Amino acid sequence: MDRVFGFIDLRAFAASALADGAASGTWTDGRKALDLAPGPVTLSALRLTAGEGQSPAQAGDEFVLVLSGSLTLVAGGTAVTLGSDDSAVVPRGHSLSWSAPSGATLLIMGCAEEGGPGADRVVAIATDVALTPSGAPLAELLLTPTPACRNHTTYVSGSGTFMCGVWDSTPYHRRAMYYRHFELMLLLDGSVTFVDEAGREGTFHKGDIFLVEQAATCSWESRVDVAKIYAIYRPA
Numbered sequence: 001m002d003r004v005f006g007f008i009d010l011r012a013f014a015a016s017a018l019a020d021g022a023a024s025g026t027w028t029d030g031r032k033a034l035d036l037a038p039g040p041v042t043l044s045a046l047r048l049t050a051g052e053g054q055s056p057a058q059a060g061d062e063f064v065l066v067l068s069g070s071l072t073l074v075a076g077g078t079a080v081t082l083g084s085d086d087s088a089v090v091p092r093g094h095s096l097s098w099s100a101p102s103g104a105t106l107l108i109m110g111c112a113e114e115g116g117p118g119a120d121r122v123v124a125i126a127t128d129v130a131l132t133p134s135g136a137p138l139a140e141l142l143l144t145p146t147p148a149c150r151n152h153t154t155y156v157s158g159s160g161t162f163m164c165g166v167w168d169s170t171p172y173h174r175r176a177m178y179y180r181h182f183e184l185m186l187l188l189d190g191s192v193t194f195v196d197e198a199g200r201e202g203t204f205h206k207g208d209i210f211l212v213e214q215a216a217t218c219s220w221e222s223r224v225d226v227a228k229i230y231a232i233y234r235p236a
């Protein structure tokens with residue numbers, strides 16, 4: 001039977017992947033990869049030991065989300081300190097220094113699409129930014145009135161295919177649509193229910209982290225206002 005692409009609870013994935021308690025003293029060793037279709041996007045969980053280290057420049061952009069502990073990243077001469085549920089992007093082509101005084105657990109979404117870096121330093125994804133009106137779901141997909149959506153894109157890769165930022169919306173119900181992109185989401189507020197083409201249903205709430213896979217077909221229903229951090233890979 002062919003695999004049905006859908007949505008994945010990333011906190012549950014990380015808990016399972018890191019259940020052995022093993023920790024790494026390097027940025028790349030010890031990563032536990034999520035099983036995704038081959039392509040430029042990877043997603044992994046990593047538990048860092050208490051301490052510090054360095055990493056050579058990576059071939060792709062890396063969106064880093066802290067699940068627990070604290071982490072300081074230095075790239076391009078800029079330092080960013082992250083706590084639980086904070087995130088940042090390390091642009092491709094930049095060497096990295098990191099420190100985790102008491103250790104840290106991370107989710108890392110990598111995008112190795114060809115193209116240059118979108119910034120010359122590490123970029124924090126702030127949640128207190130001003131949002132501006134953005135496009136709404138297609139009218140033919142909506143089962144409720146058109147919502148009011150707002151967005152702030154904090155990082156865009158040199159290729160224009162990988163982007164990270166903050167988005168919010170009033171409630172809406174949308175028919176199932178085909179995702180030609182990967183999207184990682186951390187809910188900052190509200191809740192949303194997905195149903196995939198296999199009929200599997202999942203509801204995510206404030207603080208949950210999940211991934212909608214490329215080639216998934218999913219509906220969306222939010223009955224309250226929703227806000228999220230996102231990291232999206234959308235092929236050209």
